[in-house]
Amino acid sequence: MDEEDVHESIDFREAVNAVSDVVQNRPAPLREFDQIYMKAGDLVTMAIYVARKYADQHVVFIGDGDGIALAVMHLTTKGIVRRGPASVLVLDFDERIVMSIKRFADTNEIEDRISARLYNVCDPLPEDIVGTKDAFYTNPPWGASNGGESVLAFVERGIEAIHPRGMGAVVIGDDHALQWTKDVLASTQRRGLELGFIVSEMIPKWHLYHLDDAPDLRSCVVLLQGINDSERPKSEPLSEERRLHFYGRESPLIVRYVRERETLNYGKAPDSTYELERIVSDA
Numbered sequence: 001m002d003e004e005d006v007h008e009s010i011d012f013r014e015a016v017n018a019v020s021d022v023v024q025n026r027p028a029p030l031r032e033f034d035q036i037y038m039k040a041g042d043l044v045t046m047a048i049y050v051a052r053k054y055a056d057q058h059v060v061f062i063g064d065g066d067g068i069a070l071a072v073m074h075l076t077t078k079g080i081v082r083r084g085p086a087s088v089l090v091l092d093f094d095e096r097i098v099m100s101i102k103r104f105a106d107t108n109e110i111e112d113r114i115s116a117r118l119y120n121v122c123d124p125l126p127e128d129i130v131g132t133k134d135a136f137y138t139n140p141p142w143g144a145s146n147g148g149e150s151v152l153a154f155v156e157r158g159i160e161a162i163h164p165r166g167m168g169a170v171v172i173g174d175d176h177a178l179q180w181t182k183d184v185l186a187s188t189q190r191r192g193l194e195l196g197f198i199v200s201e202m203i204p205k206w207h208l209y210h211l212d213d214a215p216d217l218r219s220c221v222v223l224l225q226g227i228n229d230s231e232r233p234k235s236e237p238l239s240e241e242r243r244l245h246f247y248g249r250e251s252p253l254i255v256r257y258v259r260e261r262e263t264l265n266y267g268k269a270p271d272s273t274y275e276l277e278r279i280v281s282d283a
Contacts, residue, residue, distance in 0.1 A: 008082050010048065015080050019044045022067045022074055025104045027096035029210075030258065034141035034150075034247055035065040035094070042207040046221070047071035048081055049203075050137060050169065053223070055083035057134035060161045061090040062121065062154045065097060066139060070104055073114045087112075089133070091119035091157075094258040120256050121153045122243060124235040125160045131232070133162045139171035139219070146245040148184035152191050153238055153246075155224075159195050160235045165226040168197070174205050174220035185222070192224045195232065200225035 019040065029035035038046065043066060051072045061069045069088045076084030092098055101116040119126070136158030141150040151172055158168045170188060173181040189199055201223035208218055238253070246253035 008052075010080060012044070015044050015048065015075060016040070018074050018078055018080055019047060019071045022070045022104070025070065025100050026065070026067050027094070027100055027260075029065060030094070032247065032251070033094075033255070033258070036209045036211050038066045038068075038139075039208045039210060043068065043071060046171075046207065047075055049221070051076055051081045051084040053167075053169070054085045054135050054137075056086050058087045058132070059085045059089070059135045059137060060129065060133045060158065061088065061092075062136060062138040062158045062161070063092050063140060064090045064101075064137075065092070065094070068137065068139070069114060070101055073105075073110055074108065077108070077110050077113065085113075085135075088114045089129070090114070090116040091129075092116065093118065093120040093256065095260040096258060099260050118257060120253075121157050122238045122253055122256065124237055125157050129161050130235060131161070131163055134166050136162055136166070136168040137171075138168070141247055142173040142181075142219075143184045143187075144173070144178075144180045145249040145251075148187040149242050150246050151184055151188055153242060155188060155191060156195070157235075159192075159197065159224075159226075160232055162226070164196060164229045164232070167200070167226065168224040170222045170224065171207065171219050172222065174218050178217075185220075188222060196228045196230045197224040197226050199223065 023040060026037070029037050047068055050068060069090045072084055073088055075081040090101055095118055098116040098118050101114065105111045105114050138154040138158050140154035143149060143151045151170070155168065155170055162168065172184055172188065175181050192198065199222055202220060204220045205218040206220055211217060243253035245251065
C-alpha cells in the first residue's frame with residue numbers, strides 16, 4: 001500500500017451503498033458451518049483495507065461467506081476505491097456462495113476480475129491453483145473447540161496457493177477475556193513461521209458479527225508475509241483427526257459441499273417464508 005492509497009479520500013456513504021448491493025446478493029448464513037456474517041460497517045472498512053493492501057495483485061479467497069471479495073471488486077470497479085486487486089478467485093464449499101458470485105459478476109460485467117469455484121479445504125488444493133497467486137484472504141471457523149485446527153487448515157490452503165514471498169490476511173477471534181482466542185492466535189503464528197511466514201501487521205478487535213450468543217465478540221486481522229523461497233509442503237487431504245471438531249465440539253467436517261437448489265427468485269424472499277392473503281371483494 002503506497003502513501004497515496006493511505007490518504008485517499010473515500011465517499012463512505014457511496015461505499016456503504018455499493019457494499020449493500022453485495023450484502024443483498026449473499027445467501028442466508030448456515031450457522032452449523034460457522035457462516036456468521038460481519039456487520040455492515042466493518043464489512044465496508046475491511047473491503048477498503050483489502051482493496052488497498054492487495055492492489056494490483058492476484059488474490060485467492062479461501063472461503064468467503066461475508067462477501068468481502070465481491071465488495072472489494074465492486075468498490076474498485078465502480079471507482080469508489082482508486083486501486084484494487086488485478087484479479088480475485090473465491091474458493092468455497094457452498095455452491096450458493098459460488099453461484100451468487102458468478103451471477104453478481106455477470107450482472108455487473110466484472111467476470112474478467114472475479115471468479116468462483118467449488119472447493120472444500122478437506123481436499124488437496126487443485127494443482128492449477130498451487131503457487132499461482134500473490135496473496136490470500138481467509139475468515140475461517142475460529143477454532144474455539146479444536147485448538148485452532150480449523151484456522152490452520154484454511155491458512156495452509158492459502159499459503160499453498162501463493163508464491164513463497166506472497167502475503168495472506170487471516171481474520172480470527174480476538175477477545176483478551178477468552179483464552180481460546182489467544183491460543184488460536186499463537187498457533188496461527190507458529191504455523192506461519194513453520195511455513196516461512198511472519199506476522200507483518202495486526203489490527204486487533206476490529207470486526208463485529210451477527211452472532212446472537214456472543215454479540216460483543218470481535219475479530220482481528222493478521223497479515224502474514226512470506227520471508228524466504230523455501231519449498232512448500234505438498235498439498236494433502238485433511239486427516240480425520242483434524243476434521244473431528246472442525247465446526248465446534250462434536251461437530252466434525254463431514255459435508256463436502258452445500259448444493260444450491262434452483263429457484264426463479266434469486267435475490268428475493270423464498271416463497272416458503274410467506275403467504276399472500278388476498279382482498280375479498282364485497283361484490
